[in-house]
Amino acid sequence: NAGVTQTPKFRILKIGQSMTLQCAQDMNHNYMYWYRQDPGMGLKLIYYSVGAGITDKGEVPNGYNVSRSTTEDFPLRLELAAPSQTSVYFCASSSPYRIYGYTFGSGTRLTVV
Amino acid sequence: GQQVMQIPQYQHVQEGEDFTTYCNSSTTLSNIQWYKQRPGGHPVFLIQLVKSGEVKKQKRLTFQFGEAKKNSSLHITATQTTDVGTYFCAGLEMNTGFQKLVFGTGTRLLVSP
Numbered sequence: 001n002a003g004v005t006q007t008p009k010f011r012i013l014k015i016g017q018s019m020t021l022q023c024a025q026d027m028n029h030n031y032m033y034w035y036r037q038d039p040g041m042g043l044k045l046i047y048y049s050v051g052a053g054i055t056d057k058g059e060v061p062n063g064y065n066v067s068r069s070t071t072e073d074f075p076l077r078l079e080l081a082a083p084s085q086t087s088v089y090f091c092a093s094s095s096p097y098r099i100y101g102y103t104f105g106s107g108t109r110l111t112v113v
Numbered sequence: 114g115q116q117v118m119q120i121p122q123y124q125h126v127q128e129g130e131d132f133t134t135y136c137n138s139s140t141t142l143s144n145i146q147w148y149k150q151r152p153g154g155h156p157v158f159l160i161q162l163v164k165s166g167e168v169k170k171q172k173r174l175t176f177q178f179g180e181a182k183k184n185s186s187l188h189i190t191a192t193q194t195t196d197v198g199t200y201f202c203a204g205l206e207m208n209t210g211f212q213k214l215v216f217g218t219g220t221r222l223l224v225s226p
Contacts, residue, residue: 035216042201043156043216058213090155101146101158102203102214 002026006091006105013081013112021076021108023091031094032074033102034058034066036087043090049074081112115140115206117217125223132192134220136185136202143205145178145185146214151198192224 007022025032030051035043035058045058049068063085065077074093078085088109092102116139126132136145144163148156160169162178162185169176175188185202199221203214 033213040221042218045213048213092156101148101161102156103158104155107155 004091004093004103004105006089006108008108009106010109011111013078013110015081015083015112017081018077018079019081019110021078021089021091021110023074023076023105024072025074025091025093025103026072027093027095027103028071029093029095029103030071031096032068033092033094034064034074034076035090035092036060036085037090037107038087046076046089078110083112086110086112115204115215117202117204117215119200119202119217119220121220122218123221123223125225126192128194128224128226129191132189132196132222134187134200134202134222136187136204136217138183138204138206138215140183140206142182145182145205146203147176147185147187148201148203148216149198150201150219154198156201189222192222194224194226196222197224198222 004025033048034046037043044060046064047066049055052068052071055066068074088107090107091105094102119136146161147159150156160176165182166180167178173190177186199219201219202217
C-alpha cells in the first residue's frame with residue numbers, strides 16, 4: 001500500500017516549457033487534490049476532483065490543467081511555465097470518511113528559470 | 114470566501130517548554146483538522162475535531178475546537194526536538210456540499226535542545 005505517489009520529485013523547467021506532474025493513489029479514494037506551497041507559506045488549492053471524469057477549479061487554477069480518467073490517477077499539466085509557478089506541488093487524496101483526513105504525496109519541487 | 118488564519122506565524126522554544134498555536138476562521142466550520150509538516154516533508158494528518166467544544170489528546174498534544182466552531186487550538190506540553198515542523202489547521206466550511214478543506218497559514222515551530 002504505497003498511498004499517494006508523485007513523480008518527479010524535482011524538476012527544472014525553462015520559461016515557456018510544459019510538463020505534467022504525475023499523481024497516483026492506491027487507496028481507492030474518490031477525492032483527489034492538487035496544492036501548491038510557496039516557500040514559507042501555506043497550501044493553495046489548484047484543482048480538485050470528486051471522481052473519474054469530474055474536476056473543478058480551486059483558488060489558484062490559472063496556468064494549470066487537470067484530467068481524471070481513472071480513480072487512481074490525477075495528473076497536473078503546466079502549460080507555458082512561468083517563474084511564478086516555481087513552487088512545491090502536493091497531490092492529496094481522501095475518502096468520503098472525513099475522519100481519516102487527507103493523505104499527501106511527498107511532493108514535486110519545481111523551479112522555472 | 115472562507116479564510117483561516119493561524120497565530121503565531123513562528124515560534125522558537127527551548128526543549129521542555131510548552132507551545133500553543135491558534136486557528137481562527139472567518140466562517141463557522143463543520144469540522145477542523147490538524148496537520149504537521151516536517152521541514153522538507155509533506156503534511157501529515159494528525160486529528161479531526163467535529164463537535165463544539167471538543168477536546169482531544171494525543172500523548173503530549175491537546176487539540177480543542179471552540180464553542181462557536183470558528184476557532185481551534187493545538188497545545189504541545191513539554192516540547193521535544195521531534196516536534197519541530199509547521200502545524201496547519203484546515204477547516205471545512207458549514208453547509209459545503211463537498212469536503213474541500215481550507216488550510217490555515219501555518220505555525221512554524223522550532224525547538225532548541
